Amino acid sequence: MFIRMKLALAAVALSAAPLWAQQDSITLGMVLEPPNLDPTAGAAAAIREVTYANIYEGLTRFGPDGSVLPALAREWEISEDGLTYTFHLQEGVTFHDGTEFSAEDVRFTLDRARAEDSTNAQKQLFAAIAEVTVIDPATVEVRLSEPDGAFLFNMAWGDAVILSPDSADTNATNPVGTGPFRFVRWMQGDRIELERYDGYWGEPPALARATFRFIADPTAAFAAVMAGDVDAFPNFPAPETLAQFEADPRFSVIVGSTEGETILSMNHAHPQLSDARVREAIAHAINREDIINGAMFGYGTPIGTHFAPHNPDYLDLTDLSPHDPDRARALLAEAGAEGMTLRLMLPPPTYARRGGEIIAAQLAEVGIQTQITNMEWAQWLEQVFSGHDFDLTVISHTEPMDINIYARPEYYFGYDNPEMQRIMADLRATTDPAGRSALLQEAQRVIAEDHVNGFLFQLAKTGVANAAIEGLWENAPVPANDLTGVRWTQ
Incomplete structure (x- = not known):
């Protein structure tokens, strides 16, 4: 007997796509530059701050409140003994290189992550998996060796995003995922640029382009935000200046919690x-x-x-x-x-x-x-x-x-x-x-x-943004700068 878990696909999109705002690009500041762009092969939080929910997606994902939502899995069933998860996948999904997403990609990703020679920094997330079976292109069954009460939670981590075997080996420098943004270029020491992926299977984001600039020095970060060179700095490195931003109507100060x-x-x-x-x-x-x-x-x-x-x-x-x-x-x-x-x-x-x-x-x-x-x-x-x-x-x-x-x-x-x-x-x-x-x-x-x-x-999560921007996460249930719901209001 199966316990059926029906979750609305609408939950995947954290906000409906608005009419295109007058400004459809954004520049975000980050303190640290990622060492690579493959979250399945690196522990640095900065990797996920660029890629999570933007470039890559998993079977499930975290929402801004920390809840587990559907992603590439639109719904799933759990056997009564808690050992078998049957995932029903989104259809019509493609990777950014045009290859079609299917249950084979899920099997490849999970088997790769749990392999003896896996370089996944969170390999223990997959330790309970005993076997991954493709039922059909849109259905995959994951059998566990023992019940794991956190399995769906684990599948929402950035380390569990789904990769294509065609691009997995080069994702560190040329990331290819199924997310709403595709990788454009990486100017090392300076910035990473993304653009909206027109073939995205879900609700298209309001933003057409996103740039992540790396500014480690707190004084330089303050100057960049003040000058408008950076539109938002979600994890601002100079908390001593937040009062100055709070007094300036051009900016909003966003203070929340993190993990x-x-x-x-x-x-x-x-x-x-x-x-x-x-x-x-x-x-x-x-x-x-x-x-x-x-x-x-x-x-x-x-x-x-x-x-x-x-x-x-x-x-x-x-x-x-x-x-x-x-x-x-x-x-x-x-x-x-x-x-x-x-x-x-x-x-x-x-x-x-x-x-x-x-x-x-x-x-x-x-x-x-x-x-x-x-x-x-x-x-x-x-x-x-x-x-x-x-x-x-x-x-x-x-x-x-x-x-x-x-x-x-x-x-x-x-x-x-x-x-x-x-x-x-x-x-x-x-x-x-x-x-x-x-x-x-x-x-x-x-x-x-x-x-x-x-x-x-x-x-604490202390961020600063242009007051006309909405949709940035207040809290950080996972290291991420999720842009799927971000838009300019004027």
Whole structure:
């Protein structure tokens, strides 16, 4: 027996296409340049900020409120035992190179993502898939090895977008998807340009052209928005200037929440950081409020675990790691770790560079010296994320509901706890909402009590835009600059 899930196709289009506005192009500012343009082969959030819902689409997708909506799958059925998903696909869909989309592309993509040699940064999203079967060109069946209560959620991630076997190998530099915008060109170090894909299967977007400009320097970002060189900067890097924009009727300031847990990551392969007493000492050395005020000018919510405060299952565990320098010094003495020097690697975002300087000063107060290295994004991904060559780093994890990274010993900070792995295995097999809630709260408490990382704050989404633009996401349930509903109002 099958449980039929009917979801209206209309939900895919977040807004109906209006009459073409007087202005049908937009230039958006971004702090970081993507290292490549294939979200199935790279972890950088900047890849998805350009490509998600614009160039590529998955079977499902996230809406601006974080809900899971139909995309290339118009509807689906789930077997009563929760092991079989039958997806009914949109018809008349083509990739930007003109090739037809079909169930074969879904099978290719999912098999590629879960393969032993997969380079997908979120390979665990596909771990429960046992077999993908093409029923007909518009129907594909996915059989799981065990029930996965988050499977439809997982299929909405940018890492699960559907690719064509004809273009998969070159998507890093010449992305080809099924989305409403097609790739035009990439002027490295400067911009990426997209244009409306006239063969798009769904509701056409109001915008005909979109340019993403890369401006890492906060002062330059402020100047670019003020001069009108950039129409919108959805993740604005200079929060100290937002009051100036709020006072100017030419602009709108858009403040929302993100899935970005900003943490001081600790490498558990380091002999001293593998000691929970040292990690707890670092947690007590940190003053979250000073970091939020000093680096983010008050924008951000303190967190005591790796979970978004806006989620109904969130536990406020900040009381497990209050700012307590005396306690930090005592723990370091107990662990024999006095006079320690640690390498602190900082990627380019403002929260990391500014926050890292503040953290270094706070650690110095309890006797921990740091050697700061400012890194470009590609270098950070290669050395820290992939190479695990670091002691400390400051990074915002912007993937949705990603507490499962603490059950992956091979993940870059190297936390290996069988209890956490058991909790995440139970969570995958649980579909009951109350049961999932209890497991998520248990997981939060385990990593907070173990002081796995220094949990700092939930990253706020602070954006600035021309006041005549509407449809930009206020919140960021996933790293994305979704342009499907963006338009000029005058």
